[in-house]
Amino acid sequence: MGAGPALEPETVVAMLDGPAGAYVHIPFCSRICPFCPYNKVVPRGEQPSRYFTALTREIGELLDAGVAGTDGFTSVYVGGGTPTLFPEDLAVLLALLPCSGERAVxxxxxxxxxxxLADLRRAGVTAVSIGAQSFHDEVLRVLRRPHDGATARAAVRAAVGRFPLVDVDLIVDVTIDDRLGGAFLADLAECLAMGVDQVSTYPLMRFGYTPFGQAHHERRREHEVLAEATRLADGLGYERRSVWTFNRVGTPTYTSITRRRFVGFGAGASSYLGRDFLVEHFGVQTYIDALAAGRLPVAHWLHLGALGGLGYDAFWQAYGGLISPSSLVGYQPWQRALPAVLVPLQLAGLLSREGTADQAQYRLTPRGFDRYHDLERWVTYQLIEPLWAQMLAEHAAEGNALAWADPGRARRGTAWRLAARLLERDEVTGTRGTSAARR
Ligand SMILES: C[S@@+](CC[C@H](N)C(=O)[O-])C[C@H]1O[C@@H](n2cnc3c(N)ncnc32)[C@H](O)[C@@H]1O
Ligand code: SF4
Known part of the structure; x- marks a missing residue:
């Protein structure tokens, strides 16, 4: 892979077709969990401080070009890695990002x-996601998490009521769960009893390049467990708000992925601009070097066009359980064809139609949720894993091979190679003159 297309901040802003949220990636963890596929390194020496300098520069370049519009970003989401590893730098970053909506960490x-948590609240954070995974020590030992169940429970208790929105992440893997006697549903019940606003129930994805490696999934058992979770949530005043989240009725949704448009900052961050998708360099040094050389650190630029953009938006609306074709504007001529494309899914019992003919909406049925769960796994393994494996190889190219990742063991991902061949913009790499000189 080259150093990436030489995109100007102004070009990025011109591609953005409406107000956007900001996603900021902090690629550092003090200990690595062997199941986790995300881009992160154990911090060494001065690298974190150089990283935050580069991140500040990237944010400044795009703000100067007008990325946040007049009202600021619609939301800010800081993920990782571990954003809370460097709390002072996090507070400085949050202050840099104008925002009219929620600020989530x-x-x-x-x-x-x-x-x-009080410091986070003072820094303007309005939503937190606590990475509990489980309250059961046996599960946390299998996942080799850096905390026990009591710490996870105390964290959730400390957060509930302190922020307008508290999300708790739980991991569900039916093989582990059946062996340990159904810990997941007990964990979910405990979260609901503690009054969390949202529980994200992530099925464990087994990326081939992680120490957990690839594994066969028991699809039917996964559908059953999520259906049981739905019944449990329904009985306690919660609703299935998306394929993998349960929300207290009436609360807002906490999400990093289903924003309509988002602009990513940081090593491994991605942006979705409406018809274009950008991925930034994963190698932390490569990211820092690109910005120091006056280039945006973009490694991939995929042009989805109107059809791809419509497909992307509809896919993420479906994740939230409701497709509203009339809200997917700006994708002419394809958007008019969308209702017809949804008819076979209705006939297959995956969607049910509601509303008037011109404002029709399509709701996922329980069977639709099951099929979407399977589709999301396919997308993760066939599109995301090959892309991330390729990008993680940047760490080795920097002479900093990741002890936890072996990109050679990743899924090959014919779908990703095809998508890249069809959609990738192969811009000439170069040093930006104008913006670099401005700063
Ligand atoms: C970046 S981590 C959360 C922040 C923090 N680093 C932590 O671990 O608490 C984001 C979430 O991704 C989920 N996650 C990580 N690896 C996963 C995997 N292999 N499959 C499914 N979900 C995963 C976990 O639930 C985790 O809380
Ligand atoms: S799950 Fe969280 S702490 Fe563990 S390696 Fe991933 S990002 Fe780091």
Whole structure:
């Protein structure tokens, strides 16, 4: 892979077709969990401070070009890695990002102590996601998490009521769960009893390049467990708000992925601009070097066009359980064809139609949720894993091979190679003159 297309901040802003949220990636963890596929390194020496300098520069370049419009970003989401590993730098970053909506941060349970949560609140954070995964020590041992169940429980208790929105991440893997006697449903019940606003129930994805490696999935058992979770949630005043989230009725949704448009900042961040999708360099040094050389750190630029953009939007609306074709504007001529494309899915019992003919909406049925769950796994393994494996190889190219990742063991992903061949913009790499000189 080359150093990436030489995109100007102004070009990025011109591609953005409406107000956007900001996603900021912090690629550092003090200990690596062997199941986790995300881009991160254990921090060494001065690298974190150089990283935050580069991140500040990237944000500044895009703000100068007008990326946040007049009202600021519609939301800010800081993920990782572990955003709470460097709390002072996090507070500085948050202050840089103008925002008219929620400010959300992923929080490691060991960092979610009352004083540190109070600091986050003072820094303007309105939503936190606590990475509990489970309250069962046996599950956390299998996942080799850096905390026990009591710490996860204390973190959730400390967060509930302190922020307008508290999400708790749980991991569900039916093989582990059946062996340990149904810990997942007990964990979910405990979250609901503690009054969390949203529980994200992520099925464990087994990326081939992680130490957990590839594994066969028991699809039917997964559908059953999620259906049981839905019944449990329904009985306690919660609803299935998306394929993998349960929300207290009436609360807002916490999400990093289903924003209509988002602009990513940081090593491994991606942006969705309406018809274009950008992926930034994963190698932390490559990311820092690109910005120091006056280039945006973009490694891939996929042009989805109107059809791809419509497909992308409809896919993520479906994740939230409701497709509203009339809200997917700007994709002429394809958007008029969307209702016809949905007819076979209705006939297959995956969607039910509601509303008037010109404002029709399509709701996922329980069977639709099951099929979407399977589709999401396919997308993860066939599109995301090959892309991330390719990008993680940048760490080795920097002379900094990741002890936890072996990109050679990743799924090959014919779908990703095809998508890249069809959609990738192969712009000439170069140093930006104008913007670099401005700063
Ligand atoms: C970046 S981590 C959360 C923040 C923090 N680093 C932590 O671990 O608490 C985001 C979430 O991704 C989920 N996750 C990580 N690896 C996963 C995998 N292999 N499959 C499914 N979900 C995963 C976990 O639920 C985790 O809480
Ligand atoms: S799950 Fe969280 S703490 Fe563990 S490696 Fe992934 S990002 Fe880091």
């Amino acid at each position: 992923e929080c490691l349970p060991t960092h979610a102590t009352p004083p540190r």
